[in-house]
Amino acid sequence: MTVTLRSTTSFDRRAALLRAAGEYLAAAALVVATTLALWPLRERLTIANESLLYMLVTLIVAVRFRTGPSVLAAVLSFFAFNYFLVRPYYTLAVEDSRELLDLLVFLTAAVIAGRLTDYARRQAEAAGLNARQQDILYRLTSALNPLTDVAAIRAELRRVAVEEMGAVEVELLPAPAASPAESHPSGDVVFVLLQAGEAIYGTLRAVFARAPSASEHRLLVACAGQAALALQRVDLTAQAERSRVLGEADRLKTALLRAVSHDLRTPITIIKTSAANLGDADLAARLSAEEKGEMVQAIEASADALDRLVGNLLDMSRLQAGAVVLNEDWNSLEEIAGDVAAGVYRREGVERIRLDFPDDLPLVRCDFGLLRQALGNLVDNALRHEPDGQRVVIRGRAEAGSIRLEVVNHGPTIPAEERERIMEPFYQSRDGRSVMGGVGLGLAIAHGIVAVHDGALTVADTPGGGATFVIRLPQTEGAP
Template sequence: MQNPYTAPRSTIRSMAGRYLMTLAVVGSLTLALWPLRDRLTNANISLLYMLATLITAVWLGAGPSVLTAILSFFSFNFFLVRPYYTLAVEDPRELIDLVVFLAAALIAGRLAAYARQQAEAAGLNARQQEILYGLTSALNPLTDPAAIRAELRRVVIEQLGATHVDYLPSRAVTPVPEGAGNAVFVLLEAGETIHGTLRAVFPHPLPASQFRLLSACAGQAALALQRVELTAQAQRSRALAEADQLKTALLHAVSHDLRTPITIIKTSAANLDALDDRLPPAERRELARTVEAQADLLDRLVGNLLDMSRLQAGAMVLHRELNALEEVAGDVAAEAFRRYGAERIALDFPDDLPLTPFDYGLMRQALSNVVDNALRYEPAGRRVIIRGRVAGDSARLEVINHGPTIPADEKSRIMEPFYQSRDGRSVVGGVGLGLAIARGIVEVHRGAVWVEDTPGGGATFVITLPQEGA
């Protein structure tokens, strides 16, 4: 499709050329009718001149159509109406015919020219809509302000016929020599925000319709720039909110969950120092074990905080190798036995469970966190079951607890960082990071973790890991 802006009509067909074409049309028609003037009636001749006027109006415009009507009137009278070669007429009634013909030709020419202008305006409007739609479609997926400005520059140059396009203020403004064109300045304005100024240079004066199109294109680009800016502001606000939430949770952890073991350690150490000689050996050993247990708890809390910070920063590095999930579960069960002094975990693994690619140390930590949470709520005399299965192309681990059932609205939130249950059960644990860290580690392995109800009561934590990807 030819671009109506890069090739304006005035450069293709000058006004003088159009009027010369009018003379040629009327002259050719008169020469063609001259040998037939004695055979044709005045009505026939007037209709042919009327047709020429209509054709000229549609083809060349309003001005040439008026000239065609006037030239047709005089040519008709001078060459084709008796007496020939004079403007006088034999029959006065023919003068009325000529005047009516002139009036009808002028009106018909104006109407045809108006119809032509309306058609051109409709075509121009359709072209403008096409340009705006294409620009909007191209801007929608863009998220970089530089790319948005580059797309607007391309449209203004390729579709609107500009020779230079710059943005002000900018250090990359290209100087335009004197007399090189007509510069137009348009604000990139969206609401009350101005995102700069577009400077476009055209080789010819800009028509009002083209200036409106340029302003509309600049408005679309300004809206796209505003969208990118608002999206960036929303992301910054969300990041600040998350950081504030994390800071508040960390302060809570430091002020309560971390201070509790520190206080117990300090009190037990002070009692050992002050009452060493007066304490029975059994009580001294009990205080020493208390110090050791609280130090282990403090180490786990600090480790969980550090692990969560690494997960949120994306700094967790995997060393994935083929390993046996049963070995990981066995290590977690042995660690629980040392901590509680009793067998509180039962293992249920088939003999043919295939090896699975994962980072052994990280997966042991994730499973240990899940099992620790399950053991806190496991009734006395019952055991947490760790079951391994194959589910399609994934390995499936189930940590089955027989304690209280988790409410449905908490199942999707229980593994969020620092989440505390509404019924107060979370006071048994630490800062609420164990399950969040476990989920983060599993998701780094491209796996998934969720909670199901245990038949008969309790919660079953399900971990799935892809079998491929080592």
């Protein structure tokens, strides 16, 4: 590590030296002045009076300056007192040996009093700094609390170091840069670890115009510690989210394996046995044309089922991975619903859908193919539970700010506790049948497709019984 000593430092030291010399001179001057003042009165005052006055001067020096000048004041007072004011005058000899004791007691008392006073003054100063420091720390902690972004936390720490503590230059290094356990106040460059428990979130490198005091340094460490705690909180939150996603992926994987084992194997088994039967010359000779036709149809139906399943699995994984590219355009929902309804008629040969669209329903910006699939899945689901002789209704309505597309079914009502869960992939209703008859992907895919259109898919009760699935798509500005 390199420490840049700033050119101002030597200047600062000289200034400090000059300031100290001034304090000593002032202390000496005060003693001289006191002696001069007492000198004319030396015959009328007792040693006790005079020593108390000198004591006062020493205390004043101690309060005003620090220990050094106060000791000087005490010693100077001792000699001046003895030389000028105690008989015999102008010698350091003392007539009465009791007076010598008085003088020595004075000297000791003055030195101790000076030191005590200086200590008290420094305590008072330190206490004042603590209140300010605690204020800084408190405000930093409150500022950090709501932050969930690493960059914002670092910026806040940087702000405190610069604005509140007067750092000239602050840098946040990504790795521990000083010795890992403690920080080093080396001249005017300070390194502080951003540490929370075992975890280290980098190093704060701050440059100060003058070396920070021990308490300023402690404040810096405390601030860095708070920032590290905030970073750790963000880190732990991210970890929790990751494990939640992993847990979800795990649940999906289990559900997928279970679904695949049944829904893939059934059509594969049908295809394999049908093909084997048709390929067996002996067996084929005994089969009627009608029976052969049924086997061929079974192969085709199974292949279609596999195609739908693979398509659904691909769509689901693309939706979940956020890998869907929308081929958006202004589309007519009635056109999309028409395609779905026509597909149902072709498949079933019966009219099972009723379309209900106003003449003036605005166009919606969406991906035609994806939305047709979402609507198709909802319609397939509705048809599965629709009583014979009734029709599933596909209804389009404009409302404030959005377009509503409803798929109305008249079968059993979905219990409240199942409503949320039926949108989950691979959800199987409690009677053991999946909602879509297949692997339970249809509603989840519909939900995912509506979501990538910034829409919402909800389910409500149909008046008189049944479920109504409602797609709401935002009505974009500038709709034609």
